[in-house]
Amino acid sequence: MNWSDALIQLQYNLGAPQELSWLVEGITYFIGAFVIANAALVLALLLIWITRKVVSRIQDRIGPNRLGPYGLFQTVADAMKLLSKEDIKPTSADTPSYLIAPVLSVMGVLMALAVIPFGAGLIGADLNVGVLYLVALGSIGIMAALMAGWGSNNKYALLAGFRVVAQLLSYEIPMVLAMFAPVLLVGTMRMQELSQAQSLYLGPINLGLGWFIFLLPGAFLIYFIAALAESEQTPFDLLEAESELIAGFHIEYSGMKFAMFFLAQFLNSFFLGAIAVALFLGGWQGPFAGQVPLLGPIYFLAKTFFIYVVIQWIKGTFPRVRIDQMMQFAWKVLVPLVLALILAQMIIMKLPLPGWINSLLVLVANIAVVLAVLNIMGNYFKREQVRSKRAFAPKSLIGTMQPVNSSAGD
Amino acid sequence: MVPLTWYLILAAFMFSSGLFAALGRRNAIAVLMGIELMLNAANINLIAFWRYGVTPTQNLDGQIFALFVIAVAAAEVAVGLALIISVYRNRRTVNLDDLDILKG
Amino acid sequence: MPELPFPLPPLPTAPQVVFIMIAVLAVIGSLTVVLARNLFHSALGLVAAFFGAAGVYIVAEAEFIGVSQVLVYVGAISTLITFAIMLTRGMMFGATSPRNRQSGTAAIITALTFVVLVALMRGIPWPQAGEPITDGQAIIAGLGFAFVNQYVIPFLLLAMLLLVALAGAIMLARDRK
Numbered sequence: 163m164n165w166s167d168a169l170i171q172l173q174y175n176l177g178a179p180q181e182l183s184w185l186v187e188g189i190t191y192f193i194g195a196f197v198i199a200n201a202a203l204v205l206a207l208l209l210i211w212i213t214r215k216v217v218s219r220i221q222d223r224i225g226p227n228r229l230g231p232y233g234l235f236q237t238v239a240d241a242m243k244l245l246s247k248e249d250i251k252p253t254s255a256d257t258p259s260y261l262i263a264p265v266l267s268v269m270g271v272l273m274a275l276a277v278i279p280f281g282a283g284l285i286g287a288d289l290n291v292g293v294l295y296l297v298a299l300g301s302i303g304i305m306a307a308l309m310a311g312w313g314s315n316n317k318y319a320l321l322a323g324f325r326v327v328a329q330l331l332s333y334e335i336p337m338v339l340a341m342f343a344p345v346l347l348v349g350t351m352r353m354q355e356l357s358q359a360q361s362l363y364l365g366p367i368n369l370g371l372g373w374f375i376f377l378l379p380g381a382f383l384i385y386f387i388a389a390l391a392e393s394e395q396t397p398f399d400l401l402e403a404e405s406e407l408i409a410g411f412h413i414e415y416s417g418m419k420f421a422m423f424f425l426a427q428f429l430n431s432f433f434l435g436a437i438a439v440a441l442f443l444g445g446w447q448g449p450f451a452g453q454v455p456l457l458g459p460i461y462f463l464a465k466t467f468f469i470y471v472v473i474q475w476i477k478g479t480f481p482r483v484r485i486d487q488m489m490q491f492a493w494k495v496l497v498p499l500v501l502a503l504i505l506a507q508m509i510i511m512k513l514p515l516p517g518w519i520n521s522l523l524v525l526v527a528n529i530a531v532v533l534a535v536l537n538i539m540g541n542y543f544k545r546e547q548v549r550s551k552r553a554f555a556p557k558s559l560i561g562t563m564q565p566v567n568s569s570a571g572d
Numbered sequence: 573m574v575p576l577t578w579y580l581i582l583a584a585f586m587f588s589s590g591l592f593a594a595l596g597r598r599n600a601i602a603v604l605m606g607i608e609l610m611l612n613a614a615n616i617n618l619i620a621f622w623r624y625g626v627t628p629t630q631n632l633d634g635q636i637f638a639l640f641v642i643a644v645a646a647a648e649v650a651v652g653l654a655l656i657i658s659v660y661r662n663r664r665t666v667n668l669d670d671l672d673i674l675k676g
Numbered sequence: 677m678p679e680l681p682f683p684l685p686p687l688p689t690a691p692q693v694v695f696i697m698i699a700v701l702a703v704i705g706s707l708t709v710v711l712a713r714n715l716f717h718s719a720l721g722l723v724a725a726f727f728g729a730a731g732v733y734i735v736a737e738a739e740f741i742g743v744s745q746v747l748v749y750v751g752a753i754s755t756l757i758t759f760a761i762m763l764t765r766g767m768m769f770g771a772t773s774p775r776n777r778q779s780g781t782a783a784i785i786t787a788l789t790f791v792v793l794v795a796l797m798r799g800i801p802w803p804q805a806g807e808p809i810t811d812g813q814a815i816i817a818g819l820g821f822a823f824v825n826q827y828v829i830p831f832l833l834l835a836m837l838l839l840v841a842l843a844g845a846i847m848l849a850r851d852r853k
Contacts, residue, residue: 183690184693188690188693256714256717291743291816294744294747295743298747300751301746305754312758312762331755351816576802576804577797578692578695579736580797580802582702582703584790584797585703585790586702586703586706586725586729587789587793588787588793589706591789592710593709595785596710596776596783597710597774597779598775599774601760601764606709606710609709609725612725612726612749615745616729619736619738619741624802624803625806627807628806629811635740638741639744640830642744642745642748642749643748644834646748646841647838649757650756650841650845651848653759654845654847654848657763660763660764661851
């Protein structure tokens with residue numbers, strides 16, 4: 163079934179003239195984009211609710227529970243509150259960039275929806291440069307952060323904007339290279355073909371379990387870490403480091419404009435999870451997804467929500483890293499490792515060996531990368547533990563002093 | 573299909589505005605931006621001529637040359653901006669009219 | 677009604693409508709680059725022009741170049757330019773004119789260039805439509821193939837150029853204490 167063709171036919175049946183075909187097609191695309199974009203905005207309310215519930219359970223609280231079943235409508239009320247707030251614009255703000263920045267930040271995130279394969283035939287536009295398109299969208303977010311930081315004419319906003327741009331640019335490189343590991347394997351950048359390639363046939367039945375994470379765990383790990391940084395989630399949420407930067411580049415924004423940045427951040431982490439699912443976790447593939455097409459979107463959304471909950475789990479568990487640690491981790495650990503991984507994969511795939519030995523060698527290289535990342539992180543954490551123990555060890559004698567004899571008192 | 577002339581006129585317009593920025597702007601960064609506009613105009617022409625040439629699926633030279641231009645432009649901007657920043661550090665200005673220290 | 681330099685068809689097709697919208701964006705962007713007094717607005721205009729160029733590539737069915745354009749120009753070059761503007765921000769609030777002494781001459785030269793280019797273009801019977809492209813995938817594969825076969829030496833030189841430019845830029849911009 164093709165929804166767009168049905169819509170076009172419906173318009174002709176309603177009496178649209180044949181020579182205005184571009185208008186009819188345009189209306190069709192507009193309706194499709196409108197539906198998907200608004201669904202995403204409603205989804206954001208649910209995502210915020212999930213975040214608050216998960217984080218509060220981790221912190222031994224109950225979380226929102228007053229409005230609606232399980233407090234589901236709490237976010238709706240919060241959105242209403244943000245909408246009804248006064249819209250303040252600083253007098254010295256640079257008007258065009260101040261006004262365009264929130265729109266750009268949401269736009270850059272929503273545009274990712276166009277190439278996400280929700281099901282076997284459910285994709286907005288199956289571009290032949292799908293993966294590269296997703297990568298290019300990241301640059302819109304960078305521009306939005308710069309414009310917001312500069313446009314608010316506030317030095318804290320500008321500094322936070324610089325930090326965010328440095329973070330996004332640094333982590334974009336390992337993320338992109340890790341995304342190209344499955345692309346190299348399949349030889350296409352179409353999202354739909356990448357999802358299709360992750361099937362596993364047992365005889366004639368598609369088990370749908372040939373996920374690339376089983377073959378490329380190293381690439382997945384690096385993608386996931388970089389995606390956490392790209393979506394400004396803990397442990398890389400220097401954007402919201404309230405104690406250091408007040409609130410980040412959106413400090414001067416209030417009401418709806420602030421809500422748009424907020425929305426963009428939540429949707430971005432969800433969509434980066436969706437991309438992880440499409441590239442590494444089989445997309446809409448799953449047991450019997452080939453036989454029952456309706457299962458495809460269900461599998462896809464279930465996996466994506468799982469990744470989202472994992473991200474929130476990390477948010478509730480990890481402390482925030484310092485900016486120098488963050489940059490060092492990107493440039494000295496992730497970039498060399500992912501470059502080595504891609505190079506190894508390319509060489510292995512060109513070796514004149516039978517297919518399964520090639521796959522095995524790729525797997526070995528990936529496991530080596532996973533071990534290297536975990537080892538480096540473990541060593542680092544150990545060193546930090548020792549350092550912080552020393553830093554907080556009692557240096558003075560205040561805690562160990564004997565009480566002074568009170569004889570001199572009177 | 574879009575007529576080839578449209579591409580060429582758009583490219584000519586972008587090239588001319590880039591030329592004006594390169595010749596007539598005072599700030600060194602604005603001049604660099606003008607150069608970028610001119611490179612983009614050239615790229616539009618390359619892509620347009622590739623598309624309207626003979627067998628565009630086989631003759632990819634236009635696209636390849638456009639990719640080379642993009643990469644060279646990236647290198648050029650990096651070096652150019654580094655130069656501008658070190659000039660600014662020494663002279664406290666990026667105003668091209670004031671950078672006349674080599675004038676005899 | 678003045679005569680247009682190109683004949684306007686009675687009812688534009690969908691690609692033509694899209695092209696016109698993209699071209700308007702690119703033209704507004706280019707004009708902002710040239711005319712804005714505030715340098716940051718010039719940079720925003722430059723981003724709009726880059727997006728316009730990327731849209732033009734996509735209309736011309738060169739999706740790979742279009743997406744690379746957004747990735748490199750908007751993601752990297754515009755960010756670099758904006759950073760440079762902010763690092764040299766003493767200039768931005770100066771009361772001086774954005775144009776230099778020779779801007780009058782420059783305007784005349786520029787206008788002449790544009791007029792001559794358009795006049796030259798009108799005299800040539802350009803093709804109205806290219807050959808239809810059915811398999812966009814093959815073009816991307818062909819690009820990759822050409823880079824490692826016919827154009828391998830320019831490709832390697834380009835890689836070296838990028839590396840040298842990167843190192844050189846860091847050396848130049850480094851703060852020597």
